[in-house]
Amino acid sequence: MTGRRRLTRAFFARPAVEVAPDLLGRTLVRILPDGRRLAGRIVETEAYEPGDPASHGFRRMSPRNATMFGRPGFLYVYFTYGNHWMGNVVARRVGEPSAVLLRALEPLEGTAEMASFRGRGSPMDLCSGPGKLCRALAIDRRLDGAGLVRGPAVWLEEGTPAEPNAIATTGRVGVSVGVEPQWRFLVRSDPFVSRGRPGPPR
DNA sequence: CGTTGGATTGGCT
């Protein structure tokens, strides 16, 4: 693909509401323990900011959410609904819990491995949801706190950023706490986005 | 220490 350079610390050290749309069109790369490379184009994200009642960072720091409170440019991985891992990119700076949830990818490399991990073959059903893409890329607790800027296991490449007029926004999926801002970002009409319905409109 | 419900998914109606 196009931009193969890694995104730098400065890219992540901004508010999540800026990082989230800027991640659309970028390439998420995952190197498996045996060296195989998996990759996908990001087509859907959500922002979680400090003071946000829907964010894990809204409460006090704990072993579970500690990564969110740390430096930007690291992966925050958590477990939910008894089955699913969620992958987030930490934004802003130390002490300002902020992250971008990776919600959907278009599979680009290693689709056979993804299909194997997912137990499904359809390209549009491999990474079209936050839990699905973590399963497809073998992302779990072991990658919580992984460095995206210099680390060997997972990172982001420049790719081809989505055109601003190709980006749609909605309320976040599964969020119904207080007034819900339009902090879900997706590539308009992209067939690889999740089927999750956004929360109540503002 | 017991209860509650979640940044979801997949299978069934």
Added chain:
DNA sequence: GCCAATCCAACGC
């Protein structure tokens, strides 16, 4: 479209 599955962090007593 609807709903059960399944674990565990957070919170209340």
